[in-house]
Amino acid sequence: MNKRIPVAVPNFIGNEKKYVDDCIDTTWISSAGKYVGKFEKEFADYMGVKEAVSCCNGTVALHVPLIALGLQPGDEVIVPSLTYISTANVVRYCGAVPVFADSLADTWNIDPEDIRRKITPKTKGIIPVHLYGNPCDMDPIMDIAREYNLFVLEDAAECHGAVYKGKKAGNFGIASTFSFFGNKIITTGEGGMIVTNDEELAKQMRVIKGQGQDPNRRYWFTRVGYNYRMTNIEAAIGLAQLENIETHIAQRRKVASWYMEELNGMEDYVELQHVTEGAESVWWMFSVLLKDKAKITRDELILRLEKDNIETRPLFYPMHQMPVYFDPEAKCPVCENIAARGINLPTHALLTREDVAWICKRLRYHIAE
Numbered sequence: 061m062n063k064r065i066p067v068a069v070p071n072f073i074g075n076e077k078k079y080v081d082d083c084i085d086t087t088w089i090s091s092a093g094k095y096v097g098k099f100e101k102e103f104a105d106y107m108g109v110k111e112a113v114s115c116c117n118g119t120v121a122l123h124v125p126l127i128a129l130g131l132q133p134g135d136e137v138i139v140p141s142l143t144y145i146s147t148a149n150v151v152r153y154c155g156a157v158p159v160f161a162d163s164l165a166d167t168w169n170i171d172p173e174d175i176r177r178k179i180t181p182k183t184k185g186i187i188p189v190h191l192y193g194n195p196c197d198m199d200p201i202m203d204i205a206r207e208y209n210l211f212v213l214e215d216a217a218e219c220h221g222a223v224y225k226g227k228k229a230g231n232f233g234i235a236s237t238f239s240f241f242g243n244k245i246i247t248t249g250e251g252g253m254i255v256t257n258d259e260e261l262a263k264q265m266r267v268i269k270g271q272g273q274d275p276n277r278r279y280w281f282t283r284v285g286y287n288y289r290m291t292n293i294e295a296a297i298g299l300a301q302l303e304n305i306e307t308h309i310a311q312r313r314k315v316a317s318w319y320m321e322e323l324n325g326m327e328d329y330v331e332l333q334h335v336t337e338g339a340e341s342v343w344w345m346f347s348v349l350l351k352d353k354a355k356i357t358r359d360e361l362i363l364r365l366e367k368d369n370i371e372t373r374p375l376f377y378p379m380h381q382m383p384v385y386f387d388p389e390a391k392c393p394v395c396e397n398i399a400a401r402g403i404n405l406p407t408h409a410l411l412t413r414e415d416v417a418w419i420c421k422r423l424r425y426h427i428a429e
């Protein structure tokens with residue numbers, strides 16, 4: 061097979077073009093316009109929450125609630141070391157300190173016991189991340205938060221529609237946030253959303269993301285705010301994507317099931333991410349960890365698959381191992397072990413059964429034959 065297989069591709073199967081044309085035809089292209097409110101309302105309904113506040117990306121969607129919750133310089137927030145950089149950066153934007161917790165060896169999500177170990181008198185909150193679409197085990201995390209009076213802000217950037225114990229992931233903390241970057245379950249190009257059942261918090265977050273402007277008096281500013289608004293064009297794409305979200309999720313689950321079938325019998329060579337007990341993953345990224353028996357290293361495998369025209373990605377590097385947050389004392393051995401051995405395989409709706417068979421055939425060839 062010679063065609064290139066990318067790791068992620070957006071999938072436009074609905075009204076995306078029609079709604080974007082409408083924005084242009086009506087000249088409503090900035091952050092005012094009917095699609096922003098519509099997308100927020102429909103997303104809140106989909107999530108089963110009172111409020112959804114749109115933002116210009118998933119990173120600022122995390123920053124806004126931290127400001128609204130009053131995070132201060134010197135405060136600490138516990139985040140997984142195995143995550144995308146935004147989860148840690150937003151804590152630092154507030155002058156606070158991200159404290160890195162280890163991962164669970166099976167689900168790769170934050171380890172509740174390590175959260176407990178890393179709590180200090182300065183700890184104000186926890187940001188669990190539903191990694192690669194797999195919900196965290198939220199019950200023990202919420203128990204710890206209640207015990208120590210900490211906020212929980214769920215980083216749900218990768219898990220639109222995933223379920224934990226009958227409720228959508230993103231329904232457990234004081235607020236949760238989503239990304240709509242081009243590679244996500246649903247996309248707006250760049251975009252983000254914060255959801256919450258706390259109406260007062262939502263009101264404050266709308267002011268913060270809208271330059272600090274008084275909602276009842278134009279050009280009257282009540283606090284330092286940011287221009288973190290989503291555009292009408294982005295919201296138009298998002299609304300169209302949301303109309304088909306069940307299809308987008310079903311396609312990813314189908315791709316994951318193909319990988320599992322194709323990798324059956326490879327247990328000596330690769331390990332898969334276990335879905336959290338009581339949860340339903342949306343498989344944002346299907347990933348494998350190489351075992352000792354694999355014939356080449358993870359980085360060598362990425363290069364060889366690249367030569368086969370198959371794009372892959374390394375799992376996220378541990379935050380505490382990178383220059384920006386380097387901390388040799390972080391004590392996250394499980395995270396280090398997972399991250400060093402893992403790759404994300406192509407996971408998107410345009411893959412066929414044959415593509416997945418081909419990817420797994422080449423994977424098997426490189427690591428086992």
Ligand SMILES: Cc1ncc(COP(=O)(O)O)c(C=O)c1O
Pocket residue numbers: 117118119120143144146147189215217218238239240241250251252
């Ligand atoms: C876990 C996690 N948090 C936050 C973000 C940030 O989202 P964005 O890229 O939209 O700023 C991402 C994006 O990839 C993510 O994977």
